Amino acid sequence: MSLEETTPRPAPRTPRGARTRARLLQAAEDVFATVGYPDASIVRITELAGVALGTFYVHFTGKKEIFDEVVRDLSRRVRQAMSAASSAAPDRLQAEREGFRAFFAFTAEHPALYRIIRQAEFVSPEVMRTHYDDICSGYAAGLDAAMGRGEIRGLDPEVAAWALMGAGELIGMRWVLWEREGRIPEPVFEQLMALIEGALAPTPTTDGERT
Amino acid sequence: MSLEETTPRPAPRTPRGARTRARLLQAAEDVFATVGYPDASIVRITELAGVALGTFYVHFTGKKEIFDEVVRDLSRRVRQAMSAASSAAPDRLQAEREGFRAFFAFTAEHPALYRIIRQAEFVSPEVMRTHYDDICSGYAAGLDAAMGRGEIRGLDPEVAAWALMGAGELIGMRWVLWEREGRIPEPVFEQLMALIEGALAPTPTTDGERT
């Protein structure tokens, strides 16, 4: 049942249709984020969106399709935020700082991201994988370039990207999502940066000849 | 509905009861891990366990209760595996190696851990938090002690613990769960260790006078 493929609904052809679809997406994001996928019913989504139950099926084939769409949307937005922030940095370490700052800021403003991505594991493993893969490939490319410039030590960019991404994810969960303040405390941020700096810094003692 | 408290069922008083309960727990673990919480029905669990539907309610008050129990059980086991592995290590770096090895090995053998913990976010946020907090406090204590012995640089053990935990989590997801091989490739493991080493190593350049 959860593995079936369905042909997606065609995109809306009029402004009205587009508006309704957007309203449904926004409502779905809210509902998924607050009550979770299991308890998120189509009725709830349509009620929040202010449209009739049947309207939902004009725009989406079912719960999974709209979920996927929500995930893709959030993923796109967070990646865009991160790359926009880090692209202007003069060097890699600065890029790390700005990238992480943007990530934590996005998390603070859209807690839905975490809450939704974590559920995607079952609802839709493919979209979840794509999300991480996408973030990662951008990240790894940045690391690779920096390595070429000798700014960081020689290491496998992919492994490093996943590891750092994981560090950011849990730190964000712990200090942004779980703390009332809703934003990362500066000392925690600095600590994280210190760790990343240490992990990436060119080692004076050993050469970078690891695989 | 998902926030209600119910008085837990009393523990079984006979070997037979204990056996049935254990069978249900094991079945629940499998079902939650394969089809996910939303699609996991009590019927499915009891069928897999080979008991009648009604029997379930002799031992558990509902789906959430057995889910919580499964999470607590997995959490206990993985923590035990990790601490057993790392406790014999001569120094901190060695302890890191053994701890992570044990973690990846456990992940390979019980993919259910990941799959289930990630769902806990909504089903049961408290248990999920407890799981991470528990792992973390042990980890942080180890780092703190090592810091006292001067084996690693001065840093906030809690932040470091969460960051490293996150790194391990995503690396495990990517290379243990998502890869056919089902165990972490040695080069990836070494890369991760190199990163951790860099992150924790006492810095020759700066002193450890950060918070």
Place this chain on the structure above:
DNA sequence: GGCTAACATGAAAGGTGATTCATGTTTCGC
């Protein structure tokens, strides 16, 4: 070996929620 509490059973009650569809309403090109 018989008594009782503990345990197991599965049919049935009662809900919930996803999805369909026949029917209206709006919008847009002409």
Place this chain on the structure above:
DNA sequence: GCGAAACATGAATCACCTTTCATGTTAGCC
């Protein structure tokens, strides 16, 4: 302004699931 396509509606259908309960069965204890 008109006709057709796009869109919106919500009552009705249907599938499935949780939970209860009255009734059997088992096992520990004397």
